[in-house]
Amino acid sequence: MASILDFHALNKKKVVFIMGANGTGKTRLSVDLATHFLAEIINSDKIQVYKGLDIVTNKISDLDRRGxxxxxxxxxxxxxxxxxxxxxxxxxxxxxxxVRREKVPIVVGGSNTYLEALVEDRFFQFKDKYDCCFLWVDVMLPILNLFVSKRVDEMVHAGLVEEVRGMFGPGAEYTWGIRRAIGVPELDSYFRADSMVDVD
Incomplete structure (x- = not known):
């Protein structure tokens, strides 16, 4: 019985998970790995799954995906x-x-609750089918803070405020969908105040 189980384990397909805080370089690492190995990437960020707000959600560009x-x-x-x-x-x-195309899935993103549900929920039988490799990307906090601050400045210069303004509406709901993205609820009061300013 043990030998059969060992054989089954050896023949499980491999899935790589890349985890870590925002701004630690998970996306870049995933693409680097995927270009060195025969792999494809699955996004696990619960906001980046939605269409739109590419600047706010910091979606990787087509160019940076490198094919x-x-x-x-x-x-x-x-x-x-x-x-x-x-x-x-x-x-x-x-x-x-x-895996049916003989490639390695790389799951990358910051929504750990999604990953925990995928791997640990017995309903999905994930561990019965796949072996996992978890990579945790860590960056020293002072360096991370500098990088995130720089990235936010770049996002603002790229048009973050106008991008969010395009989705603004009085009474908008911020508890589901893409409007949960960091920065969108925070700009609501700004747009409300801005709409009341007398420009004459």
Whole structure:
């Protein structure tokens, strides 16, 4: 029995997970790995799954993808309520698609609740089918703070405020969909005040 189990374990398909705080370089690492190995990338960031707000959500550009296929990135309706269960079902479909093509799935993103549901929930039987390699990207806090501050400045210069303004509406709901993105609820009061300024 032990030898059969060992054989089964050796024949499980491999899935790589890249985790870490915002701004630690997870996306860049995923593309570097995918260009060195036969791999495709599955986004696990719960905001980047939505279409739109590419600046605010810091989606990787087509150029920076370097020809690597990305799944669950900018695919959903911005108003959709995408749950952890929804992610698991979509991610499993993508993983199965990738491994059937003899490639390695690399799951990357910052939504750890999604990853925990995928790997640990017995309903999905993930551990029965796949072996996991978890990579945690860590950066010293002072360096990370400098990088994140610089990135926010770059996002503002790239048009972050006007991008969010395009989705602004009185009474907008910020508890689901893409409007949960960091920066969108915070700009609501700014747009409300701005609309009341007398420009004459």
């Amino acid at each position: 690597v296929a990305h799944h669950l990135l900018g695919e959903l309706d911005p108003e959709a309520d995408f749950t952890a269960r929804d992610f698991c079902l979509h991610a499993l479909n993508s993983i199965d698609f990738i």
